[in-house]
Amino acid sequence: MTLAAAFTAERLPGVSPGVYSDADFRAIAELIYAESGNVLPDGKAMLVYSRIAPLVRRAGRQTFADYIALIRQDAAERKCAVDALTTNHTFFFREAHHFAHFAQVTRPQLLNRLDAGEAVRLWSAGCSSGEETWSLVLTLLGEDRHAGRGLLKRDVRVLASDIADQVLRRAEAATYSEAEVKDVPPGLRKAWLTSLGGQVSVSEEARAIVRFRQLNLLGEWPMARAFDAIFCRNVMIYFDPPTKEKLVLRFAQRLRPGGFLYIGHSERVTGPATDLLEQTGPTIYHRRDA
Structure with a gap:
């Protein structure tokens, strides 16, 4: 038929x-x-x-x-x-090993850079309704609210982009149901989330470092600075191999030497980007030094 x-x-x-x-x-x-x-x-x-x-x-x-x-x-x-036709399935702390690596390996490096007066830039590419972005922000800020507030005063910014306007609006609102935040570690929840009327919101302080932008990953990228870490997870599964290789190469070129790329559990780095990226963990890649 x-x-x-x-x-x-x-x-x-x-x-x-x-x-x-x-x-x-x-x-x-x-x-x-x-x-x-x-x-x-x-x-x-x-x-x-x-x-x-x-x-x-x-x-x-x-x-x-x-x-x-x-x-x-x-x-x-x-x-x-x-x-x-864009699929937007996501949840807080999805693929938890990425956030464990970020907390244990990437975050200390970023804090050292901030202590040295340098800028830190992170990118949640294909952020969907924001659960990935806020998981990243909470992990960066940590469970010590006082220390996190000090970090917020530094030159640190997070770019959250998606092709779909409707999910970006929800991501920027940063408000979720109790069920949706169940996987947020208790210490991070206590430090940075507030509950009211069955809804849970990310604190205004934490929101201040995030910039939400509508962006087609296959189009022009207006960002000028290199990134210290890029999360692009479970986005490229919808692309064909040539498109994936081109996109991963662009990500690699936008990472500063020493920066990390985090991709989805079924995605792999292939093609020209392998000259720039070295795998350091499951679906975690490190930009080689120049």
């Missing part, structure tokens, strides 16, 4: 028959790949239908083909389609 037969007007009230065809799926997959690097294999046809159908209705289009014609011309609507 073709997609055109499987997805009929009964599944999308108010539109014409033949609403979604194989050609429509392929056209959307090509547009999303060109815009964001995300690969949508044939098995994602149902996912594309379920997430794009509401946009077809909202735009007042009668078929997916009509909507595809719209997003080819309308950059804002095309971005809505990309956002809808």
